[in-house]
Amino acid sequence: MTLLRYTAWRLAQAVPVLIGILFITFLLVNAVPGDPVRLMVEGQEVDQATIDMLEARYGLDKPFHERFANYVLGVMQGDLGHSFHRGMPVTELIMIRAPPTLMLVLSAFVFALATSIPLGVIAAKRRNEPADHVSRLLAIFGVSTPSFWIGIMLIIVFAVWLGLLPSGRLVYPWRDPGFYGLNNRLELWYHSIRHLILPMIALGTLQMATLMRIERSSMVETLQKDYVRLARAYGVPERTILRKHAFRSAQLPVITIVGLNLSTALGGAVLIETVFEINGMGRLIVQAIAQHDYQVVLGVTVVLAFIFLIGVIITDISYAYVDPRVSYGDED
Amino acid sequence: MATTEGQLDETAEGTGEARVGWRHTIDQVKRDTTARWGMYVIVIVTFVALFSALDANLNRLTLGHISNYAIGQALPLLEHPERIPPPGEIYRNEPPAFAEGGSWEHPMGTDHEGRDYLTRIVYGTRISIAVGFVATFIGLVGGVAIGAVAGYYGGWVDDALMRFVETIYAIPALVLVIVFTVFVSGGRPDVIYAVVGVGLASIPVFSRIIRSRVLSVREMDYIEAARAAGVKDRNIIMRHVIPNSFAPVLVYATLQVGVAVLIVAGLSFLGYGAQPPTPDWGQMLNYSHGLMHSSPWHSIWPGVAIMITVAGFNFFGDGLQDALDPRIEN
Amino acid sequence: MSVPGETILTVEDLKTYFYTEGGVVQAVDGISFDVRAGEIVGVVGESGAGKSVATTSILRLLDDAGEIVSGEITYRDTTIVGFEEAEEGGELVPRDDMLTKSEMRKEIRGNEIAIIFQDPMESLNPVYKVGSQIREFIELNRDLEGEDAKEEAIEMLREVGIPEPENRYDDYPHQFSGGMRQRVLIAMALGCRPSLIIADEPTTALDVTVEGQILDLVDDLRDEYGTSFIWVTHDMGVVAEICDRVNVMYLGQIVEQGPVDDIFHDTQHPYTESLLASIPRPDKTVEDLNPIAGVMPQAMNPPRGCRFHTRCPDAREACRDIEPRFVDVGEAPSHRAACLKHDDVGYWDSVPIENESRDGVVADEEPPAGGQETEAGR
Numbered sequence A: 001m002t003l004l005r006y007t008a009w010r011l012a013q014a015v016p017v018l019i020g021i022l023f024i025t026f027l028l029v030n031a032v033p034g035d036p037v038r039l040m041v042e043g044q045e046v047d048q049a050t051i052d053m054l055e056a057r058y059g060l061d062k063p064f065h066e067r068f069a070n071y072v073l074g075v076m077q078g079d080l081g082h083s084f085h086r087g088m089p090v091t092e093l094i095m096i097r098a099p100p101t102l103m104l105v106l107s108a109f110v111f112a113l114a115t116s117i118p119l120g121v122i123a124a125k126r127r128n129e130p131a132d133h134v135s136r137l138l139a140i141f142g143v144s145t146p147s148f149w150i151g152i153m154l155i156i157v158f159a160v161w162l163g164l165l166p167s168g169r170l171v172y173p174w175r176d177p178g179f180y181g182l183n184n185r186l187e188l189w190y191h192s193i194r195h196l197i198l199p200m201i202a203l204g205t206l207q208m209a210t211l212m213r214i215e216r217s218s219m220v221e222t223l224q225k226d227y228v229r230l231a232r233a234y235g236v237p238e239r240t241i242l243r244k245h246a247f248r249s250a251q252l253p254v255i256t257i258v259g260l261n262l263s264t265a266l267g268g269a270v271l272i273e274t275v276f277e278i279n280g281m282g283r284l285i286v287q288a289i290a291q292h293d294y295q296v297v298l299g300v301t302v303v304l305a306f307i308f309l310i311g312v313i314i315t316d317i318s319y320a321y322v323d324p325r326v327s328y329g330d331e332d
Numbered sequence B: 001m002a003t004t005e006g007q008l009d010e011t012a013e014g015t016g017e018a019r020v021g022w023r024h025t026i027d028q029v030k031r032d033t034t035a036r037w038g039m040y041v042i043v044i045v046t047f048v049a050l051f052s053a054l055d056a057n058l059n060r061l062t063l064g065h066i067s068n069y070a071i072g073q074a075l076p077l078l079e080h081p082e083r084i085p086p087p088g089e090i091y092r093n094e095p096p097a098f099a100e101g102g103s104w105e106h107p108m109g110t111d112h113e114g115r116d117y118l119t120r121i122v123y124g125t126r127i128s129i130a131v132g133f134v135a136t137f138i139g140l141v142g143g144v145a146i147g148a149v150a151g152y153y154g155g156w157v158d159d160a161l162m163r164f165v166e167t168i169y170a171i172p173a174l175v176l177v178i179v180f181t182v183f184v185s186g187g188r189p190d191v192i193y194a195v196v197g198v199g200l201a202s203i204p205v206f207s208r209i210i211r212s213r214v215l216s217v218r219e220m221d222y223i224e225a226a227r228a229a230g231v232k233d234r235n236i237i238m239r240h241v242i243p244n245s246f247a248p249v250l251v252y253a254t255l256q257v258g259v260a261v262l263i264v265a266g267l268s269f270l271g272y273g274a275q276p277p278t279p280d281w282g283q284m285l286n287y288s289h290g291l292m293h294s295s296p297w298h299s300i301w302p303g304v305a306i307m308i309t310v311a312g313f314n315f316f317g318d319g320l321q322d323a324l325d326p327r328i329e330n
Numbered sequence C: 001m002s003v004p005g006e007t008i009l010t011v012e013d014l015k016t017y018f019y020t021e022g023g024v025v026q027a028v029d030g031i032s033f034d035v036r037a038g039e040i041v042g043v044v045g046e047s048g049a050g051k052s053v054a055t056t057s058i059l060r061l062l063d064d065a066g067e068i069v070s071g072e073i074t075y076r077d078t079t080i081v082g083f084e085e086a087e088e089g090g091e092l093v094p095r096d097d098m099l100t101k102s103e104m105r106k107e108i109r110g111n112e113i114a115i116i117f118q119d120p121m122e123s124l125n126p127v128y129k130v131g132s133q134i135r136e137f138i139e140l141n142r143d144l145e146g147e148d149a150k151e152e153a154i155e156m157l158r159e160v161g162i163p164e165p166e167n168r169y170d171d172y173p174h175q176f177s178g179g180m181r182q183r184v185l186i187a188m189a190l191g192c193r194p195s196l197i198i199a200d201e202p203t204t205a206l207d208v209t210v211e212g213q214i215l216d217l218v219d220d221l222r223d224e225y226g227t228s229f230i231w232v233t234h235d236m237g238v239v240a241e242i243c244d245r246v247n248v249m250y251l252g253q254i255v256e257q258g259p260v261d262d263i264f265h266d267t268q269h270p271y272t273e274s275l276l277a278s279i280p281r282p283d284k285t286v287e288d289l290n291p292i293a294g295v296m297p298q299a300m301n302p303p304r305g306c307r308f309h310t311r312c313p314d315a316r317e318a319c320r321d322i323e324p325r326f327v328d329v330g331e332a333p334s335h336r337a338a339c340l341k342h343d344d345v346g347y348w349d350s351v352p353i354e355n356e357s358r359d360g361v362v363a364d365e366e367p368p369a370g371g372q373e374t375e376a377g378r
């Protein structure tokens, strides 16, 4: 099918970028002045034999290009190396830590879209009226406020002060309810949503603010298009014009920005997971850096970039779905 | 409409016309309330930063009670032992004046070392402003250089740049900067690495903006004419291409100052940015995070400070964008 | 349908202004004309003359900055625009019998008066199928629903000469050429069965061959459906081809109006003459074409006196100060023009002036033998 072919083609296109990412991260991680192994074992009592053993194990006795080639070959087979500190394959570790991050980031975008689209449309409709000015203020403060601070404030207000919501950790809806001492799925869902609310808002606010501005300016632009004026000239009620005639094509820039902003959101997850003590990839990379577990740092960075690339492909496909002018069949 | 006059005319003949465009832009910004407020905030914060950097007396005026531990860190005080309060008078994590147990001696309270919070917030401006400007400057200079060259010469230079940009962009900026800071510093991170990291990480976007601008400027008649007349490539780029491409870059640079402040705050929050005893908002949040239950006040101030500073740049950038963007007519 | 020849739309002394940061744009400044059943009425003039503003005023579709400040627009027995003086202060306020916004939408737009815009590329929504767009408007403006509306839409596509309309119904706008899209827009208008279609420079974006085909199509459709048209254009050639009567606009005002033959062969206004001199014709080379000298002044502050005096080849001192009245001229009873030549106010005694139209050479013209013109009663 064309959709499959298109996806495959886009994935193939992403390969050079992925190799570039591997190279840059690899270069950075290996730029450690001095000996990475000494850094790894810093503060521990080890003899020279152990150090030699570790060097051999991580291939650090080999020249840079050889190590890089080996790493790339490994990654192609799904092997992201071995965690020194945790004593397990990095791939396995990431498989455990990825779902919470994805759940957090996805929910943040759901929150951001659910709020920014109606707010943006209202601001566009009431352009230059008070509602529009308020939304502009909100949007600017939204992009100016550090997400981790929003997280801290939310915890202080809703968890510490009001005691309404839990202050951290997530409850995963895919686990067995018994794991959390709960009786059924429904309770499990209830608790996972409660736990998700604060981190979702903390991470989603920046996205909401950005998307609201895009939604607004895109709607403003579309509302001035000839086809919208034409719909008005044929007696289409204003409500239908907003919901149908202007809305659909106005979403195109929003879709593009959602894809690009995935990168920011994944970065933000590092902070939010730290604030809310969520054991996702973000917290993992922070811990790995502190522990000088550099294979893990490398692995998580590459996987985050990979998730971003997949996200962009997905948004491109949705773009083509909304805009008939773009078809994945006759791509160049 | 009035706004269309404010934009930089793409067909403007050389820099002379571009300057006329600039004047309109400035008028436009002056008229825009949000942009004006943004400008006030930027000016005030920058002034405070410079002032706190220059005036060592601020120390004496507001530092107040100091713990013994902090003395070792606050070097200037070593020379003035008379200012060190007797040990019994040290109040750690004192709440702000309006809360129960607070006093006006420390309007925002004291930190875990007994240092005056307000002073440290004021001092924090210095590092944030420096971070914002320096990081953006690095990104700007690097990006403009690469973007101008790539856009002007095209071909494989351009291709290589675009691939590089895509690659850098795919790695979340915060992660890239952490990895850069930690590993390039050899495990001893400091704010200077963070600043360079943020600067380098922003080169791609700057270069992409300037490149697309250059591509359109390049096709203009007077550039063709200059080339035909045998003007050197470098001169064409410096005299015509760059000045003509600057409007969108300026908008982006303003917004990027805010982004840089936010990223470095995040980094400091994680412990990889500014290191103690340098007063830094992100780092203060790192400490206060542990005190969320006992003294929540301490988490408020640094965040508000970051928000106001960054908002200043964003308001200004937003107003600038409106003034320069012909599509958004009011 | 209506009785042929019956007047269906009257526009009287319409003024539409735009209130912008830079000042008030007097885009339409006191125009009057009417449209009869089954007739094609031309509105012609250079870019910026106010043609589009005049036509969008009829449907009350102005954007926020624009406002109809005075005048009267009557469609059959309904008042689209009407003012009266307020009891206190004497300000103009909308009259009670003027249609409300929602009445406008339900009773006039689409089902009585439809419009076709200048740019066929921008007028169709790129993300919806062409057929569904026509069908939506048909359902909204006629008593047809579902399959019936779809059939009617396909029928209309066939009527405007789109091959295989059943298949094209499900295509998106980008799959149509410019000429085809313009036909779709005409189908859209016809599908709603309005009595009047306003076509705002609908062929400007098309090449000459396609333009010719569309003009022929419209002529046929007019005969078939008895629909009236207001045809906006800046091209006198198009006017000659399809219009019955013409209104020539300059800077927000109508400067000459009358039956098409009289406008062409008994031209009474220097601006109309200039427009006629600029029509490309097979018997003229490009060098012979005589485009109107200079540029039209800003509608923000139009020139005093006759608005055309800055460019008029016949301008004299009097034209600077005296605003010409719109008077009956020529042979035909409904032929009018606003030029001091037809007004007994000393034009013929004053001296020619230098303006953008000439470089020193001044034509010396005698007053016409016909004597005094009568003033148009209004």
Ligand SMILES: Nc1ncnc2c1ncn2[C@@H]1O[C@H](COP(=O)(O)OP(=O)(O)OP(=O)(O)O)[C@@H](O)[C@H]1O
Binding pocket: C018, C020, C025, C026, C027, C045, C046, C047, C048, C049, C050, C051, C052, C053, C054, C063, C065, C066, C234, C298, C299
């Ligand atoms: N939304 C608006 N705001 C301000 N001024 C406007 C607006 N729309 C039109 N005008 C002004 O009104 C005048 C008439 O414009 P209009 O679009 O009616 O011209 P036109 O005769 O249709 O020209 P064209 O042949 O280019 O379509 C112009 O001076 C124009 O600048």
Ligand code: SF4
Binding pocket: C269, C270, C271, C306, C307, C308, C309, C310, C312, C313, C314, C315, C316, C319, C324, C338, C339, C340, C341
């Ligand atoms: S009044 Fe004077 S300027 Fe105006 S059209 Fe007639 S001759 Fe020309």
Ligand SMILES: [Mg+2]
Binding pocket: C051, C052, C053, C118, C200, C201
């Ligand atoms: Mg027009």
